[in-house]
Every structure is written in C-alpha cells, then in structure tokens.
Amino acid sequence: MGALGNGTRGLAGGTDLVPLLRDGLVAADRLVDLRRVIPSGIDGTAIGAGTTLAELEADPQIPDALREACRLAASPQLRNMGTIGGNLLQATRCWYWRLNYPCRLHGGDVCHAREGQHREHAIFANDYCASAHPSDVAAALLALDATVETTRAAGPLAGLYRLPDDHDRNLVDLGADELITRIHYERPEQSVYLKAMDRKRWAFALVGVAAARYDDGVRLGLAGVAPIPWRLASLDDLEQATPLPGTAYKLELARALGRRAIAAVGG
Amino acid sequence: MRLTVNGEQHELEAPFGRSLAEALRDDLGLTGTKVSCGEGHCGACTVLVDGAPHLSCITLVHTVDDRAVTTIEGLRDHPLVDAFVRCDALQCGFCTPGQIVSASALVEANPSPSSDEIRHAMAGNLCRCGTYPRIEEAIRTWRD
Incomplete structure (x- = not known):
C-alpha cells in the first residue's frame, strides 16, 4: 500500500503485494505493517484507508455502488484481508506485466498486449499501454465523487491516477513515502455497481460500471476499460473508445451495463 | 515471534517473508492446512484469523503475531x-x-x-x- 522509499514497502492486507513480492515484480528489503498506522473504520462519509472490503460491504450506511463493488471484488477470504486503500493501489492483471515481459510498464518500449492476447484489456487510452485497471472499488468511488486524503495532501480520486508515458511509467501519482489515509465520498441519492465477469463469482471485471445519481445528474465510473479507473461524463463518451480487435465486445458490455446502471438509479 | 494457534501459544523464529501456511505446516507441524495454488486464488489454505477466513498462503506470519489463528485441527x-x-x-x-x-x-x-x-x-x-x-x-x- 504505497512505497515508503529506501527499499521499504508498506503492507496492509497484502493480498496483492505478497504475491507480487514472491513473483519478483516488486522488490522490498523491509515491510512495514500499516494496519497499526493508518486509520480504519467508517465515520459518516469518511472511510479509513485500512477498512477492509468485508467491513464496507456489511455496513448499510455505505452507498450501494461501493458495497456491491466490495462484495463482487474478490473471494470472501480476500475481502476479509484486503483494505480499501490497497484496493485502489492494486497492480494490473495484464498477463504480460504479471509474467514480467519487458513491456512499457516494466520500462520497455512495447506493449505486448496490443499485438498479442488482449481479450481482457483496455478500450480507452490504450495506445501506449493497453492494460486494464481492475479496481471495482475505484470505479464505484469515481461515481461517488470521492476524494483521497494522503499523508501529504487531499484531492479528487481521479488525480491519484495517471496514464504512463516515456518519462514516467507509474499509473499512480503517489510519493515514495506517501500513504493513503482516508477516502471521502459524496452521499448520492441512489447508486449501483454492475460487473461483467467470465464467471458468476469473484473474477476480475471484464467491464464494471458504477452509476450514482445526484441533484445535478448521474456520475459514472468504469473498471476494466482503461489502464486507470475511468470516468465517463455520459454514455455518449463511449463513442470515443478505441477498442483493439479482441476487446470490441467490451464496448458492447459497457453500453449495456451503462444503460442498465443509469436506469437502476432512476437517471 | 509469538503465534497463537487453536488457543495455544507458540514461540517461533520465522525469517522475513515466511507465510502463515509455512509456519503452521513446517514449524508447528499442523499439516491439516493445505497449500494448493499458493497465490491466494483457491482457498485450500483457509484459516480463521480472529474468527474471519483468511488465506494463510499469502498472509505473512509476522502480521498475525497479536491475533488468534484457528486451523482445521482446532475444528x-x-x-x-x-x-x-x-x-x-x-x-x-x-x-x-x-x-x-x-x-x-x-x-x-x-x-x-x-x-x-x-x-x-x-x-x-x-x-x-x-x-x-x-x-x-x-x-x-x-x-x-
């Protein structure tokens, strides 16, 4: 959950970091158990970064979009372990990246997925790197207009993420010693999260769509469609998608889920 | 470090990065807990940590030194x-x-x-x- 610099890494639930350490995709010579340091628990519309997905899905105060995103995010065991802060910082499921191909995210000069197997990859902002961001929780929080508080600053959740380029391959804009401490959301009138998966229970999102209705309209957040969690101003923006041959079906999924989600929140 | 398993306290020396599953099976001889995928997907290694199911293969043993672990032997x-x-x-x-x-x-x-x-x-x-x-x-x- 955020690098602390000098070879030290913060560990919260560890559900992503421990396998990444073992596979040599992340290096650390020291781990700091963050659960004793970062806030956890729910206080109105503020959520401690150390709150587990299981705690969030069980709390009736939490908007439906976020509860459902937590409930569908992973297996019960992983939801008992994983924290909301860690979920926002999880690494891509791109198999080329996970198998340590020298792709752009690993500092190389090619995106293997674009020419290779990319059925689960991005349909937006996929020119440089076609990986898809897996966080259901981030999609829900984008729709819920969330802000993220860190040990240094506070700002919109969208600002936590960045698209990679030649100068910086990171997908997250977080300092080496900066930690997410709290997430704040705006309480909607109604919200929902819909997720298309390869199987019925706990798989990563092919496409996930969160919709939240406010006084001024419906806000949408998507998972599985871009290298970072993706916000849409309206479903019309889906026309700007740039699907690869193997991901054209995702556009259809996003349209269908988007229509259903907007109808579900009465938008 | 100290590890509480099925109500019993154990003292053990665990190197950095040791998983709870390894500690249970190899250090304490509690081989009822199985490791199958070893990466948190399959659930074979499930144990209770403070009563909630956790995956012991991707839980680092040092993170549960103040918590109560229940394995199949305790059930x-x-x-x-x-x-x-x-x-x-x-x-x-x-x-x-x-x-x-x-x-x-x-x-x-x-x-x-x-x-x-x-x-x-x-x-x-x-x-x-x-x-x-x-x-x-x-x-x-x-x-x-």
Whole structure:
C-alpha cells in the first residue's frame, strides 16, 4: 500500500503485494505493517484507508455502488484481508506485466498486449499501454465523487491516477513515502455497481460500471476499460473508445451495463 | 515471534517473508492446512484469523503475531466435520480443510444459511472434484 522509499514497502492486507513480492515484480528489503498506522473504520462519509472490503460491504450506511463493488471484488477470504486503500493501489492483471515481459510498464518500449492476447484489456487510452485497471472499488468511488486524503495532501480520486508515458511509467501519482489515509465520498441519492465477469463469482471485471445519481445528474465510473479507473461524463463518451480487435465486445458490455446502471438509479 | 494457534501459544523464529501456511505446516507441524495454488486464488489454505477466513498462503506470519489463528485441527470436534462425512462432501479431500474452515465462520455468523448465502460465503473455496452440491448440503444440514 504505497512505497515508503529506501527499499521499504508498506503492507496492509497484502493480498496483492505478497504475491507480487514472491513473483519478483516488486522488490522490498523491509515491510512495514500499516494496519497499526493508518486509520480504519467508517465515520459518516469518511472511510479509513485500512477498512477492509468485508467491513464496507456489511455496513448499510455505505452507498450501494461501493458495497456491491466490495462484495463482487474478490473471494470472501480476500475481502476479509484486503483494505480499501490497497484496493485502489492494486497492480494490473495484464498477463504480460504479471509474467514480467519487458513491456512499457516494466520500462520497455512495447506493449505486448496490443499485438498479442488482449481479450481482457483496455478500450480507452490504450495506445501506449493497453492494460486494464481492475479496481471495482475505484470505479464505484469515481461515481461517488470521492476524494483521497494522503499523508501529504487531499484531492479528487481521479488525480491519484495517471496514464504512463516515456518519462514516467507509474499509473499512480503517489510519493515514495506517501500513504493513503482516508477516502471521502459524496452521499448520492441512489447508486449501483454492475460487473461483467467470465464467471458468476469473484473474477476480475471484464467491464464494471458504477452509476450514482445526484441533484445535478448521474456520475459514472468504469473498471476494466482503461489502464486507470475511468470516468465517463455520459454514455455518449463511449463513442470515443478505441477498442483493439479482441476487446470490441467490451464496448458492447459497457453500453449495456451503462444503460442498465443509469436506469437502476432512476437517471 | 509469538503465534497463537487453536488457543495455544507458540514461540517461533520465522525469517522475513515466511507465510502463515509455512509456519503452521513446517514449524508447528499442523499439516491439516493445505497449500494448493499458493497465490491466494483457491482457498485450500483457509484459516480463521480472529474468527474471519483468511488465506494463510499469502498472509505473512509476522502480521498475525497479536491475533488468534484457528486451523482445521482446532475444528476437530466441529459438527461440520461429521456433516461433510455424512454428505460425502469430498472426493480427493485436498480442499476439505479449507472448506470446513470457511463453513465454520459462516455457520457461526448465520446458523441457518440459505443456498444463496452458502454459495456467496463459500465462493472462495474451489473444489476441483466438483463436490459443490454435497458441500452445500453438508453446510445446510450441519446440525442434523
């Protein structure tokens, strides 16, 4: 959950970091158990970064979009372990990246997925790197207009993420010693999260769509469609998608889920 | 470090990065906990940490030194064990300890779970022999 610099890494639930350490995709010579340091628990519309997905899905105060995103995010065991802060910082499921191909995210000069197997990859902002961001929780929080508080600053959740380029391959804009401490959301009138998966229970999102209705309209957040969690101003923006041959079906999924989600929140 | 397993305290020397599953099996000889995928997908290594199902293969042992761990050995007398036998809810049996550990947390919180609730709570325990209908039956009838 955020690098602390000098070879030290913060560990919260560890559900992503421990396998990444073992596979040599992340290096650390020291781990700091963050659960004793970062806030956890729910206080109105503020959520401690150390709150587990299981705690969030069980709390009736939490908007439906976020509860459902937590409930569908992973297996019960992983939801008992994983924290909301860690979920926002999880690494891509791109198999080329996970198998340590020298792709752009690993500092190389090619995106293997674009020419290779990319059925689960991005349909937006996929020119440089076609990986898809897996966080259901981030999609829900984008729709819920969330802000993220860190040990240094506070700002919109969208600002936590960045698209990679030649100068910086990171997908997250977080300092080496900066930690997410709290997430704040705006309480909607109604919200929902819909997720298309390869199987019925706990798989990563092919496409996930969160919709939240406010006084001024419906806000949408998507998972599985871009290298970072993706916000849409309206479903019309889906026309700007740039699907690869193997991901054209995702556009259809996003349209269908988007229509259903907007109808579900009465938008 | 100190590790509390099934109500008993143990002192052990664990190197950096050692998993809870390794500590249970190799240091404490509690081999009822199985490791199958080793990366947090299959649920075979499920143990309870403070009563909630956790994956011991991706839990670093140093992170649970102040918490209570329950393994299948601690559930020896749980009625679910008999229910799994009675319903023939296993074939090879490798996933069974993890299944029973997850099921024990479910029936503790919800003694009469519906089929849907069972499926939701047990979604993180894979059985490659495909005994899911019998696992569901064993959990539904665990007190019979």
